[in-house]
Amino acid sequence: MSATNPTACLLTVLAVFLSALPSNAQEATFKKLTAQANDLYRQANYAQAVRVGQDALKVAEKTFGPSHREVATALGNLAEYQRASGNYTEAETLQKRTLLLDQKLLGPEHPDVAVDLNNLALLYDSLGRYADAEPFYNQALEIDQHTLGPDHPDVATDLNNLAEAYRAQGKLTEAEPFLRRALAIWEKQPTPNPRAIATVLSNLGALTAAQGKNTESEQLLTRALEKWRQAVRADHPGIAATLRALGATQVSLREYAKAESSYTQALAIDEKAHAKNSNQQVAKDLTNLGLILFQQRKYDAAEARFQRALTLDEANYGKEHLIVASDANNLAEVYRAEGKYKTAEPLYRRAALIDEKLLGPDHPDLANDLNNLGALYFSEGRYADAESVLKRALVIKQDAFGPNDPKLLPVLDNYAIVLRALNRNTEAAAIDARVKEIRAKSATP
Secondary structure, X not given: OOOOOOOOOOEOOOOOXXXXXXXXXXXXXXXXXXXXXXXXXXXXXXXXXXXHHHHHHHHHHHHHOOOOHHHHHHHHHHHHHHHHOOOHHHHHHHHHHHHHHHHHHHOOOOHHHHHHHHHHHHHHHHOOOHHHHHHXXXXXXXXXXXXXXXXXXXXXXXXXXXXXXXXXXXXXHHHXXXXXXXHHHHHOOOOOOHHHHHHHHXXXXXXXXXXOOHHHHHHHHHXXXXXXXXXXXXXXXXXXXXXXXXXXXXXXXXXHHHHHHHHHHHHHHHOOOOOOOHHHHHHHHHHHHHHHHXXXXXXXXXXXXXXXXXXXXXXXXXXXXXXXXXXXXXXXHHHHHOOOHHHHHHHHHHHHHHHHXXXXXXXXXXHHHHXXXXXXXXXXOOHHHHHHHHXXXXXHHHHHHOOOOHHHHHHHHHHXXXXXXXXXXXXXXXXXXXXXXXXXXXXXX
């Protein structure tokens, strides 16, 4: 999601003895603090931006009084810094104060009111409240098109943000023309803005990936990376996010070596981050990288990434969490591929126990765990044990999806193999016929 830049205004870290300064010196201090905070924000140093932004607000209120345009500016900037830092309650309070003050001082149709509306909507985006964000984005777009014209950069920002709210709600058809129009506006500006272009290209790349247009997505995201690298430092989170999206697209295109490179670069950036929940993102990067390495049969390397992801996620979420169950399953898959069956089994069992406890005994995710455990038992020659867990997995899947759903196919395939190993060939042939019928009905290759 593209954040609207804070209203350009002012910032540094002097909050001492301000009462002794003459008003013109206080105003200069306010401008210096604002400039510093905005610079920290652009560098994604959000926690420090919050601290300096709080100083700027104090100076503004002392210098100009509580109902002044510069106070609204300081409020709006601080709200955005708090949002970027993940402090959403504080951000919402500040942003609503900003909107009310600007509407009072400037009127309801002023472009700065549109900025406030945009930023409030962006906050709701951060909370996953996309339907709540949508009308605020629409109001901002209407104001900016009316007051600034259809090709103004602020209109491009509005279009991008509204499109992202649509995309988050799965409204891909509605989102696409807004993103393409936003990109066209930015690209024809007389003064290039590579960061803005990178943002829209990244969002359009994610949209086209969701539409299954993976080749176009890869091209868009590659262009986005070039623009990001022109605009920001090499370890900026925008670069990491685009690399993750590019890696996912490359996986869809089965370009595993390229995906490995993209995920490795994203991981290197995220490991340097100091934002809230950075360890959670690092664990996700490690999982993505581990899966790519597994696809390429680089089992030792995959094992190391999955083990580290599991350790991080246990620290992030505790020992019994769905993400931890997924990590345990991934690590078990590597051990099974390496033939380390005794090491894999307790991890598969752990994943199954967590999922059964948190999701219940009839959940399809538990059936997936049991299917994996059955495959392990087959690899060990424990055919009776394999048949038992696969039978339970099949019952769960049938109850959840019906007897003819393609989601049953992995379990049915494994079940038929195990039945043959048990010399129950007639039953296996019946399963094979059922698999063939399901594939024919669903056109599943």
